[in-house]
Amino acid sequence: MVAFLVVAATSRGDNPPSLPETAAPEPITGNPAVNAPGSETPRHDPFTPYDPGPPGTKTWSYKDLSPGERALADQSAKSNAGWDKVQAGYAAAVKERAHQATGDSAAHQLGIVDDLGNTGVVR
Amino acid sequence: MRRVLLIGAVLAASSCNATTNQHVTFAHLAFDVPGDWSHYDTNHRGVSTEVWSPSGNDEKESLTVIRTELAPVTAQGDASTLSTLLAQAQAGLPESRVSARSSVSTKMGFSGARVDLDYLPNGLKDRYHRIHVVLVDGKSLVHVLYTAKTPDANLNAFNLLLASIHEGEG
Numbered sequence: 001m002v003a004f005l006v007v008a009a010t011s012r013g014d015n016p017p018s019l020p021e022t023a024a025p026e027p028i029t030g031n032p033a034v035n036a037p038g039s040e041t042p043r044h045d046p047f048t049p050y051d052p053g054p055p056g057t058k059t060w061s062y063k064d065l066s067p068g069e070r071a072l073a074d075q076s077a078k079s080n081a082g083w084d085k086v087q088a089g090y091a092a093a094v095k096e097r098a099h100q101a102t103g104d105s106a107a108h109q110l111g112i113v114d115d116l117g118n119t120g121v122v123r
Numbered sequence: 124m125r126r127v128l129l130i131g132a133v134l135a136a137s138s139c140n141a142t143t144n145q146h147v148t149f150a151h152l153a154f155d156v157p158g159d160w161s162h163y164d165t166n167h168r169g170v171s172t173e174v175w176s177p178s179g180n181d182e183k184e185s186l187t188v189i190r191t192e193l194a195p196v197t198a199q200g201d202a203s204t205l206s207t208l209l210a211q212a213q214a215g216l217p218e219s220r221v222s223a224r225s226s227v228s229t230k231m232g233f234s235g236a237r238v239d240l241d242y243l244p245n246g247l248k249d250r251y252h253r254i255h256v257v258l259v260d261g262k263s264l265v266h267v268l269y270t271a272k273t274p275d276a277n278l279n280a281f282n283l284l285l286a287s288i289h290e291g292e293g
Contacts, residue, residue, distance in 0.1 A: 029196040029204065103215020106208040110257060111191030111198075111264050113170055117216045120174050120187035120270040121244045121251060 029109060144283060149173045150190040152265065153291025154284050160186070169193045177280070183251070183272035186284055188265070195262040202226060206236040209257050216242040218250070231289035233258040233265065254281060260290065 035041070044050070052059050065073060107116050143158040150171035156162075162175040169192040176185040197208065206224065213219045219242035227237045235258035241250045252274040258265040267288070269281040 029194075029200050100215045103212050106211035107215065109194060109197050109208050110205075110212055110266070111170065111194030112189065112212070112266065113168060113191075113193065114172070116212060117242065117244055119172070119189075120185040120268050121247075122176055122180060122183035122185050122270070122272070123244075123247065 146287075148291045149188060151290060152188065152190060152260075152288060154188070154288040155286075156186065156284055157280050160280065175280075181273075182275065184275065184280070185268075185270050186280055187268040187270065188284070188288075189268070190260075190263055190265050192263050194264050198259050198262050198264050202234070202236065205257060205259070209236045209238050209255060213238060213240050213242070213253075213255070216240070216253075217245060218243040227256055227258065227285075229258065229288060230286050233260060233288065235259055235265075254278070256285065258288070 062070065062073065103116075112119075144155040145158050145160070146153065146155050147162075149164070150166075150173070156175050157177065160175045160177045162173050164174075165172045171190045173188045174185055175187070197205065206226065210221060210224055213221055219240050221238055221240045223237075223239040225237050226234070228234045235256060237254065237256045239252075239254050241252050243250050249272055252269075252271050254269040256267040258267070265288070267281075267285060269278065275281075
């Protein structure tokens with residue numbers, strides 16, 4: 001899985017697809033599913049920290065570390081350099097997959113079960 | 124003299140075959156296609172597909188007719204949803220670029236939506252042109268796809284099929 005995404009990031013990084021930032025909303029032909037009141041599950045923003053616990057819960061910060069632990073933390077931080085390209089590759093691949101999933105979903109709602117891209121293509 | 128007449132008859136027959144349209148039936152539909160096009164069919168899980176292509180075919184043209192009974196809710200939905208779904212279905216095609224969207228009403232009474240696009244089929248280096256029309260026939264949807272590496276400027280075969288398609292006995 002990781003190998004696939006890294007390859008995708010490498011091969012598509014030179015010519016990023018001109019896709020919009022978010023996939024278009026998918027129309028549905030039935031009624032949307034709605035949670036019962038009180039059963040809603042709020043979606044957590046993946047780029048914010050999770051709640052460590054009730055107020056007063058002890059959390060660790062950099063200044064709480066010993067010199068040896070700080071050295072390890074510093075080394076780890078340095079090794080993260082250059083990950084922005086990998087993250088961008090993941091983001092591009094995920095965005096492309098989201099658009100493909102949107103297309104596949106729409107094709108299924110139109111009753112098409114075969115690969116629409118290959119249908120009728122004379123090679 | 125007899126030989127000359129025979130050759131003339133053969134030439135006339137072959138010429139007629141290249142220009143005369145065929146009237147065909149398929150999956151409760153009837154429509155016309157050019158006389159020198161041939162086809163193959165597939166049929167499974169409520170979806171019948173027929174792919175037509177001309178002899179020779181340097182332009183790599185094809186016409187595909189799909190009749191599907193798998194989307195009765197969509198078939199009975201509104202025209203806007205149909206058009207939106209048709210456009211979104213193209214989003215899954217590699218490097219697709221939609222150039223036009225419109226509604227369609229055929230001479231024989233079908234209505235639906237149309238989208239024109241170019242895309243890069245998997246495993247190929249050349250972009251193909253695609254016109255995808257979806258028509259409503261009761262609880263069924265009828266898809267008509269024209270696909271070509273070098274599309275016919277007049278879209279003769281596509282227009283012939285679309286103008287003639289109607290409910291048939293096939």
